[in-house]
Amino acid sequence: MSTLQIERIDTFSGHRGPVYALENGVDSLFYSAGSDGWVVQWNLAKPDLGKVIAQVDGSVYALKLDSEGILWIGHNYQGIQGIRVSDQTQVFSIPTSGLSIFSIEFVGSTAWLGHNDGMVTVVDVATKSVLKHIKASEKSVRTILVLSANRIAVGYSDGFIRIFDADYQLLKAFQAHESSVFSLAKRGGDLYSVGKDARIKQWGTDYSLVNEVVGHIYAIHDLHFSPNGHWLATASMDKTVKIWETDGLKLCKVLDATRHGGHKNSVNKLIWSSFDDLLVSASDDKNLSVWKIH
Template structure:
């Protein structure tokens, strides 16, 4: 495996917390401590525009597949829905009074989900953006949401170190998994739905079997917190991003470490790597960091 840095994209003046690929493969979006969501082009490797001005830090972005919207989650607790056709914010969703840390959606159920520092999961209609339901998951902040490929199970993780699995039909609790010793920052189901991967502030990567949600394997993957886990869209590889300033690429099938990207190997991020996204446009990996930089990586398998 070979990794080459294709581009460094400056523009943010403050730490970048999140990244989301557009429904158009050559575009992606970033948000952070700047007062705006930025749109970028992989064709020009440059800023397109500031898509949406915001009044507080952006911690979460989500562009549902097959839809023409992006949902923005702010530190204030506000959720904004930007419609690409109308080129404006068409709805502001107000339920939370504390930061939104993650947003996901279900095309099957036509719903949007938001996890907040208040420990509440909110469920919104993607049809009219009305609040369908909300419930208290934990007395501690929620940090991450993962939805199984068949959209039947949702995994939630947060500051209380517990991973909770819910049935998405009625949001009944299926199971609680305790194993991490510090807050759970990242959750992702494998593309085939057979495994759930979890990353924590304890620097451990845990792999759980989804037929019974028992622990299959633990990997001491990083030196510090694992901020994100991102699966390649077509190949059996995934990447992890860490507070230790590194990105690592692993095999999904063999769980082998294939590549480490950090300052000891190449010109890379100088601070915490917060979020990752794979692009189907040029098969690249995009990373964002507290160092205010967006980096685009060409990965040859």
């Protein structure tokens, strides 16, 4: 392993249950949410108590900040709520009839919402009206990623990645993991995926397999590239965060409770902030850890 230096510079606590969702904000701000229904704003520049900007019934699995400063909050079974982060006012609400929302992604002037029944709901961002329902599987939609203006990758709990165009047509479907595909990321023209089978996979521009490593002992829930693209972080049910060299997927560091004061339970989500290159991890242990990687 390389001589990468990792420092845990803070732990943010305050959530009353597991934390499932993270989202970068403007500058040093970011947002977290989870099973307690609290949506909390944190400031990496002032690591004091977070500010609860919304409270909803049930769990929150997905957060997404739009270009207008509205945070889209995916309720468990109650649809989407939009909160203006500057003054915490609710701007809109979109019911989705009893479906959990696991992923929110903006595609041009639309928002794609991934549900637990295998449905993708496409919403017009301006009018908040539903434009389309895309049903390509009976299994949950776990993650959505915009690859280009006319390519959207969707990962499902049946282990498939399906590629759609902006007109909602299915262009390609391929078995990527043995079971759930939990997270997708891109770098250059390549697509990266992680899943319940604990593997990290790199796919070329034609979606052929370029590289594969067994990344963790148990399911990998999330992956995130550093702002410069040189490093890849993965978060796992095995309670660890791992840092990889992007080129070749070479393991550099394991962040765990014993050696680095890491998480005591499953790690669910990551964001890598452009503010001071800080990595944030969220866990079932109710805490957020902030890591500085030198």
